[in-house]
Amino acid sequence: MDYDVGKDIIIDVKRYLRGKLIRGNKFLYRIADERGPAGSFMDSDSFSGSDKNRDNLKKDSIAVKKDRMADNEIRLEEGIRYSADLPAQNSLFEKRSPEKENKLEQIDFEGLKEEVSRCRRCELYKKRTNTVFGDGNASAGIVFLGEAPGKNEDLQGVPFVGRAGKLLDKILQAIDLKREDIFITNILKCRPPGNRDPKEDEIKACEAFLKRQLELIDPAVICALGRVAAQNLLRTKTPLGKLRGRIHYYNGVKTIVTYHPAALLRNPHFKRPTWEDMKLLKRIYSEAKEQNVV
């Protein structure tokens, strides 16, 4: 079977493998980059065939693992740094209760929303007015991710309302998007009292909901808004300033990081870098559309 080297094939492989071979995604990219024509890795004989092929694959796997240990960034393209998926053992979304998580793995979008609305997995349920599941298009190509609902969000049950929400709408407008074109949600679905940062145990309790949301939406790109969302999604302590301006991967989905609109309201100097991030976001989204990925 002949295949041309091309993005379409790489992306099809990525989408096929998403959720199946989390650690294998970059491994396959690496084979495509370094082992000659993409046809050689798309050809099923390469996987199931000779001992020699298996030995070569094993060697590549070890080489990639070593690279990751040395540096999470694995390739450079047009000045944008790409980061490897984090090792599975560091995944934000470790399984916590097999019965509960198995149930979530089968649930549809409405079922998930229902499940969140009656959730008591962490203490935050006690003081919430509403859960804030998310808003927008459930099959959007772009997901914006904040940290947690604030006071107005808790009252209305909708994410990003109030001044920060209005600014986000303007940012979307600037890149020709509307709320209906995207989906927007938070790491936590209930408001932490006094808008404090989410606690580790709350994030852990809520993470399976976000994981399932992202699986169901299956966006082309995720945009993490602010330090808390970015660091928890990407499971890193790297400062926001160093995370932005480059492409990361969350379970195979391209992910970028930018400032939270509330931070922009406090500090107008963040506007220019945010605009750069939005141009990158638009570029990734446009490329995905050209390739019919969304």
Ligand code: SF4
């Ligand atoms: S924050 Fe998440 S885990 Fe905690 S009660 Fe709300 S929905 Fe449940």
